[in-house]
Amino acid sequence: ELKVEQNPLFLSMQEGKNYTIYCNYSTTSDRLYWYRQDPGKSLESLFVLLSNGAVKQEGRLMASLDTKARLSTLHITAAVHDLSATYFCAVWEGGGADGLTFGKGTHLIIQP
């Protein structure tokens, strides 16, 4: 059974600081996705990582994937208040099964 673990689950940080969210998963996969969720809202796709060593960047967010370590990171550079949200990583296991397995999410609060 595929397990996806995120840490930390809760993060409070100040504007201007850098931080990294980690996503570990338990089985072989080369399909990893990061989503953002605002309170009471649906999920917005941020990054799709499709191979070992993949790196994607959008604004102050950068995501990477190491399939050998079964680890993805979401790095936040010089955080701003607008990035406050819950961030989820999700893994597609494949092999005949469909659907994504999600981590529990990282609730990020960025304080002025």
Place this chain on the structure above:
Amino acid sequence: DGGITQSPKYLFRKEGQNVTLSCEQNLNHDAMYWYRQDPGQGLRLIYYSQIVNDFQKGDIAEGYSVSREKKESFPLTVTSAQKNPTAFYLCASRSNRDRGINEQFFGPGTRLTVL
């Protein structure tokens, strides 16, 4: 505008009642999915369908049923057999023509409360 719509946005149910949540997409996507989200938790897969008239159970299918009679529609019925149905329900879809990217796009969600 292309997208995924879910209705209703909020739904209240009495214990013992079946309710049906609607999910429609006009993206011409092939696969559709239902997930459940509980407070402070990630999403868990209930059912998915890769083609019309076919669907598969996900991790937490007990107490739920689905149909896929049309490509654009994938309704979810929450039956009285579901012991704890209060949750946020999200529908998603993806295209089979995305060259293996398998990116799923989500609807706005339905918040179901059992009274």
